[in-house]
């Protein structure tokens with residue numbers, strides 16, 4: 001249900017504080033046609049209240065005539081910054097970029113970050129933003145678990161439904177999402193609260209069995225019948241099941257790019273204020289589904305690009321698949337047991 005401008009300004013105030021935004025610094029707020037007006041209005045107020053310079057850069061939408069889904073995370077890689085030198089230069093010159101349109105997985109994003117920029121993605125509805133306003137405690141929990149993931153050589157995921165998959169680790173960096181950008185070079189997403197990394201190239205092996213209730217994004221669907229994904233040498237080699245498996249496969253095949261079947265990031269949710277049930281209460285296009293991505297105890301895996309992690313796979317098709325009731329082992333230590341955070345992970 002709606003939140004007031006006062007509540008959302010309060011949340012922005014907390015986020016900008018956690019981002020170490022200082023008076024006199026320059027902030028560029030990236031907007032486009034889909035930007036939420038209340039989120040923008042409250043961001044402008046909170047930035048100026050901090051004594052920072054609030055610029056707005058409104059970009060034209062792209063991919064609308066190509067993407068089969070209208071979800072901003074469904075079609076990644078080319079963005080309104082692609083080939084847009086003037087815009088990239090303005091963002092590189094900014095101390096903080098608030099992305100209210102979605103740049104995820106773009107080469108230009110890396111250029112901005114590599115130049116010491118900071119980018120915070122903020123596109124969920126205002127009520128979701130307020131409910132999951134990030135805290136320093138979120139950062140503590142994500143970083144504590146990140147240290148464990150950094151030290152691990154193998155991730156093994158199993159479930160009663162039949163999942164039994166292994167991923168070698170170490171080649172790629174860790175994606176630590178705790179909802180704010182407290183130091184130069186960082187990208188993050190408010191709301192979030194989860195960890196991810198990429199399996200070593202070609203190492204994803206085994207079987208992932210999606211059970212009823214597991215979620216497909218950007219489809220925004222809770223599946224109702226099992227879907228079995230066979231992994232071999234880092235790719236999903238077969239997707240078996242009923243209608244929902246056909247629908248997923250049909251969508252992925254529409255890109256005519258074999259790279260869409262590559263396994264992308266793998267990790268687990270750490271956000272106790274995110275809930276598996278939330279997606280069922282929102283219209284499909286009202287949210288990008290950060291509750292399922294971040295809810296504590298999920299196993300989140302994905303298919304498609306790895307350019308986010310410095311790889312060269314930049315396929316446009318990105319599917320995120322949050323699963324319940326999995327057990328996630330790092331070497332021989334469980335961080336998630338049957339869908340619940342265990343031990344130090346909490």
Ligand SMILES: O=c1ccc(O)c[nH]1
Nearest residue numbers: 073177189192302320
């Ligand atoms: O915050 C996000 C959202 C989507 C994704 O694939 C990764 N991180």
